[in-house]
Amino acid sequence: MINKILGNKFLFxxxxxxxxxxxxxxxxxxxxxxxxxxxxxxxxxxxRNRKEEALFLISYLVGAEVFIRMSGGxxxxxxxxxxxxxxxxxxxxxxxxxxxxxxxxxxxxxxxxIGIIFTDTPSGESIRNAISFNLSxxxxxxxxxxxxxxxxxxxxxxxxxLFLCLLPIFSMVSxxxxxxxxxxxxxxxxxxxxxxxxxxxxxxxxxMIGFGAFILGVFLFIRINLSVYIFLDGFFLTYFIYRGLLxxxxxxxxxxxxxxxxxxxxxxxxxxxxxxxxxxxxxxSLILFLGIWLYTSNITGGxxxxxxxxxxxxxxxxxxxxxxxxxxINMQLESFYxxxxxGIGVGNGKYKxxxxxxxxxxxxxxxVSRLIEEHGSLGxxxxxxxxxxxxxxxxxxxxxxxxxxxxxxxxxFLTINHSxxxxxxxxxxxxxxxxxxxxxxx
Numbered sequence: 320m321i322n323k324i325l326g327n328k329f330l331f332x333x334x335x336x337x338x339x340x341x342x343x344x345x346x347x348x349x350x351x352x353x354x355x356x357x358x359x360x361x362x363x364x365x366x367r368n369r370k371e372e373a374l375f376l377i378s379y380l381v382g383a384e385v386f387i388r389m390s391g392g393x394x395x396x397x398x399x400x401x402x403x404x405x406x407x408x409x410x411x412x413x414x415x416x417x418x419x420x421x422x423x424x425x426x427x428x429x430x431x432x433i434g435i436i437f438t439d440t441p442s443g444e445s446i447r448n449a450i451s452f453n454l455s456x457x458x459x460x461x462x463x464x465x466x467x468x469x470x471x472x473x474x475x476x477x478x479x480x481l482f483l484c485l486l487p488i489f490s491m492v493s494x495x496x497x498x499x500x501x502x503x504x505x506x507x508x509x510x511x512x513x514x515x516x517x518x519x520x521x522x523x524x525x526x527m528i529g530f531g532a533f534i535l536g537v538f539l540f541i542r543i544n545l546s547v548y549i550f551l552d553g554f555f556l557t558y559f560i561y562r563g564l565l566x567x568x569x570x571x572x573x574x575x576x577x578x579x580x581x582x583x584x585x586x587x588x589x590x591x592x593x594x595x596x597x598x599x600x601x602x603x604s605l606i607l608f609l610g611i612w613l614y615t616s617n618i619t620g621g622x623x624x625x626x627x628x629x630x631x632x633x634x635x636x637x638x639x640x641x642x643x644x645x646x647x648i649n650m651q652l653e654s655f656y657x658x659x660x661x662g663i664g665v666g667n668g669k670y671k672x673x674x675x676x677x678x679x680x681x682x683x684x685x686x687v688s689r690l691i692e693e694h695g696s697l698g699x700x701x702x703x704x705x706x707x708x709x710x711x712x713x714x715x716x717x718x719x720x721x722x723x724x725x726x727x728x729x730x731x732f733l734t735i736n737h738s739x740x741x742x743x744x745x746x747x748x749x750x751x752x753x754x755x756x757x758x759x760x761x
Contacts, residue, residue: 321362321375324486325479329546335486339386339493348392355380356402360409368414371472373406377463378480380406381747383487385527389519390494397451399743400459407462421468423704428461430701434694437664449666453689456740460705460749467750469712473759477723478543481534484747488531489555491517492562495524499565507567507622509632515565522684522738525571528563530730530744532556533575537582557611564615567626570737574730582726589718644684644737647672651683651692662695686735686745706732709752720756727752 324331342348359376366372384399386392395401431454440449472480495517505514511521535556538545545552563572587597615623622632629637650672654663663671668683683689690698713724731749740746 321372321483325482328482331486332489332545335490336493339490339495340497342390342392342490342494343497348387348390349394351383352387352392352394352398355383356405359402359406363406363409363413368410371410371470371476373410373414373466374470374472375480375483377403377406377747378484379487381743382484382527382531383490384742384744385519385523386487386491386494389491389517389524397455400455400746403459403743403746404462407459407466411466421465421708423708424461424464424468427464427701427704428458430697431457431461431665431694433697434662434665437661438666439664440666440670446666449669453666453693456743456746457686457690457701459743460740460746463746463750464705464708464753467753468708469753469755471755471757474756475759477754477756478538478541480751481537482545485531485534488527488559491524491527492531492559495562502565502618507619509622509626509630510567512565512567515562515567520741521566521568522570523742525563525566525568526574526734526738526742526744527571528559528566529571529575530748532559532563532572533579533582533726533730535559536579540583540586553607557607560608560611561615564611564623565619567623569627570733574733574737577733578726578729581729582722585718585722585725589722647683648685648688651685651688654692655695658695660695660697662691662693662698665693668692684737684739686739689739705749709749712753712755716756723756724752724754 338351342351355376359380362376363373380399380402387398388396392398435450435454438446438450440446495515498517499515502515513519513521515521516524535545535552539549539552539556545555560572563575583600612623625632625634631637651668654668654671657663668689683692687702690702692698694701709724709728713721713728716724727748731745731752734745734748738745
């Protein structure tokens with residue numbers, strides 16, 4: 320089935336665009352989710368993961384997670400992470416061992432679990448929910464890192480992996496289009512916009528649209544056609560960027576741009592292109608982006624420019640361009656100074672901020688500061704393990720491989736700094752930075 324999809328790329332893009340439309344008025348979202356789980360588990364069981372079926376299915380599930388959430392297809396709130404864990408375990412236990420083992424990520428998981436001992440939620444609050452909300456993402460990352468660590472995959476398989484992740488993002492963009500009110504009748508402000516995000520969290524939507532735009536940009540860069548005409552692929556990229564900007568959530572789009580710049584840089588190093596050719600790429604990219612930006616600015620009455628400049632609707636610079644995140648980080652550091660060894664316990668940060676009466680009650684959007692606050696010095700050690708492990712893989716890779724690995728490393732780090740680990744995506748891209756990409760067999 321996976322091969323059938325990969326052999327008919329444009330057909331299945333169209334199928335997923337139609338799926339995004341159908342979900343807007345038919346109660347089929349949960350059926351779609353169940354099919355992913357049932358068919359996925361069946362494929363891994365019957366193939367014994369001989370051709371990395373688990374990895375391909377995880378890629379598809381990660382691409383579908385936000386679409387599943389926003390369309391009401393979740394079986395549990397953390398369906399994406401639990402599904403990812405299921406496919407990881409099936410792949411590990413049913414399939415042949417294809418990579419070297421490491422104790423680093425086992426230690427990382429153990430360091431996280433120690434923080435549970437210090438969890439102490441207020442009366443009436445669920446300890447299980449607090450632990451699940453804060454640790455499901457990091458634990459998923461640890462397990463996927465164990466799966467991916469130095470696991471070899473061919474370059475062609477790697478590109479196919481990215482395509483499978485892209486497919487359900489087409490469904491999400493389609494869904495967002497049909498769920499968005501008439502843009503000409505909307506009054507835009509400078510806050511993240513739920514109306515243009517399909518009624519769901521703009522941060523998560525922008526994160527996945529940004530990654531989808533990144534994949535489309537990579538495919539155009541290395542000349543992989545998804546449709547019959549390259550201009551249609553260019554239109555897909557243009558529209559993804561446009562929809563991402565309309566969410567008014569900056570993190571996902573800025574992360575995608577930074578990751579793509581690093582990708583292009585190492586690709587240019589690998590190809591040893593001339594300055595003239597680089598200038599042509601830069602010129603075309605700037606013209607494309609400028610056109611999208613001006614069109615979006617016109618649609619939003621100039622508010623998109625104010626949003627990215629950190630200004631309010633009157634064009635006045637906001638006192639806090641981080642939308643309250645900076646204040647939360649300062650409070651988290653104060654908690655660390657109070658409990659520097661073991662931290663204050665998993666999930667306790669949110670409740671401690673409520674007790675201060677500072678009107679900053681949101682859960683952390685920054686996984687780095689959350690690790691430091693809730694896990695203390697053990698959290699810092701866990702973070703160092705994550706930061707260092709992929710660097711060795713990059714060091715022993717060539718620039719072509721490095722272009723992909725560094726891009727995913729950047730996606731992981733920047734995403735956890737603006738969106739924590741609300742979704743499975745950071746765990747997925749981190750795992751990809753550990754994979755050994757090898758040339759295709761001749």
